[in-house]
Amino acid sequence: MIYAEQTLPKEIKPAFDHSSEKQIIIDIIAGARPNFMKIAPIIESIKQEQELGANIAFRLIHTGQHYDKMMSGNFFEQLGIPEPDFNLEVGSGTQAEQTAKIMMRYEELLLKSPADLCLVVGDVTSTMACSIAAKKLNIKVAHVEAGIRSGDLSMPEEINRMVTDAITDYFFTTTKIASDNLIKSGIKAEQIFFVGNTMIDTLLKQMPHFKKPELWSSLVLAPQQYLVVTLHRPSNVDEADRLKFLINEIVDNSMGLPIIFPVHPRTAQKISQTGINAANLHTVEPMGYLEFNYLVRNAKAVITDSGGITEETTVMGVPCMTLRNTTERPETCSIGTNELLGTNPEALKPALKKLFEGEWKKGAIPELWDGKTSARIVKQLINLFAL
Structure with missing residues (x-):
């Protein structure tokens, strides 16, 4: 269901059947170009687990933070991301304006059709805004790419990371450094899962398809x-x-x-x-x-x-x-x-x-940046919800 109005339709039928206590309904949040390559492999992994019988479902929520085709639509097409179930269409605005619109529209959606988990990725405005809206309705939050820190509070992204991680329930980290950052901030170790980097899942999958x-x-x-x-x-x-x-x-x-x-x-x-x-x-x-x-x-x-x-x-x-x-x-x-x-x-x-002069370092690939991160995330969610 995609809508173009300024507000949600008055009547929204539940997107999924909540009659089974064992079913988990996940809202996957995407709003800006950096999100899209991170959610694509997660969606693919959920579909694979569905085929194996896992009682897990998702709805894709596009906040519309990036609304230009080259910044948004093109990525959906190239990465095989399905059409969003909902598009909040918040459009342009200041940081505060976008945050407010996203929170209001996502809250309205959740009040009419709740989910069991809000899964956010990265550190854009949509990540923070949807986390806040979900948490205030007592919906659990999972943050993919949690715990990374620049230490620079002049960056809006750093504030988004810190706020999101302050209210997250399940933390999926790209490196052990990020996990350590969370531990130092007081997060319990059992909430943190070092899984690797979903963006690299997409990169490795799509590399054979790069085109001039x-x-x-x-x-x-x-x-x-x-x-x-x-x-x-x-x-x-x-x-x-x-x-x-x-x-x-x-x-x-x-x-x-x-x-x-x-x-x-x-x-x-x-x-x-x-x-x-x-x-x-x-x-x-x-x-x-x-x-x-x-x-x-x-x-x-x-x-x-x-x-x-x-x-x-x-x-x-x-x-x-x-x-x-x-x-x-x-x-x-x-x-x-x-x-x-x-x-x-x-x-x-x-x-x-x-x-x-040919003196640049060669470099190496960090641990668990192996193309299998999303599978690890989805399997961990299935374990957490005992599906």
């Missing part, structure tokens, strides 16, 4: 002969002068290689204000999952301020430079191919020099 974007031919790209850049954090893109300095540092130290920059919507307007005109800089529209990761896999290096991309580059063995002072994914630096450069654009010159 159209620009591959038009720009005459070749493997390891271009750089990929992604920037969206306010500290990097909100001030035109700073953004210009940063991009110029990349251009000036790129050895003339093509620079492919899929532009996040919040960044496009700022770039137009910089007046940058470099022959090897190519700003392009956001891409689908399969096309973007084809570019990443074949890149000389990636320069980013995203957290999730650092995980993907680590698994694919691609050098990665992160333009942030902190990271909630330290394993990508201590184990993987990522290096934290900080927010000073001048750090790019020595980093790129190191790359072109």
Whole structure:
């Protein structure tokens, strides 16, 4: 059931039969692009357990936090995610506006058609908002990718993580570092399950299906002969002068290689204000999952301020430079191919020099990032609810 109205329909029939005490009804929450590759393998694992006779059901709740096709719909199609059972269609707005809309609309849904468990992933606004709405109705919450911390409270995502973990019942962690963070915060060990990384489940499954974007031919790209850049954090893109300095540092130290920059919507307007005109800089529209990761896999290096991309580059063995002072994914630096450069654009010159001299570290893959995380999560849920 998908609706387009501002509020939920007055009458919502229960999505599932609650007559069996042993059945668990799970709401899987997705709202923004980083969520989609994390929920796809969980849904697949639930379906596999259903085929084996497990009395488990789910409804997919799309909050509509990301509503642009390139930021949302394209991922559903490419990753084989089913149509949402409900779309809350909250649209754009400030952090507070989106949080309020999501909480109100998800609460209304739960009051008319409750679930047994609210499963949230990652650290976007939808994750926090739905967790709060569910918990206030005494519905249990499971957080996938729990316990990661950057220590930077200027990041909205860090606040989302902390609030969500403060009210979560079941914590599924990507690393032992994340598990330790939860233990230190007072969470009981029996609530924490170190399972690995669902985003890597999707990456490993889809890797054989990566496909060249159209620009591959038009720009005459070749493997390891271009750089990929992604920037969206306010500290990097909100001030035109700073953004210009940063991009110029990349251009000036790129050895003339093509620079492919899929532009996040919040960044496009700022770039137009910089007046940058470099022959090897190519700003392009956001891409689908399969096309973007084809570019990443074949890149000389990636320069980013995203957290999730650092995980993907680590698994694919691609050098990665992160333009942030902190990271909630330290394993990508201590184990993987990522290096934290900080927010000073001048750090790019020595980093790129190191790359072109062939001195970048090789890296390794963190424990349990093996493509089987979602299966472990679903089996643990079945055990927890004694299905």
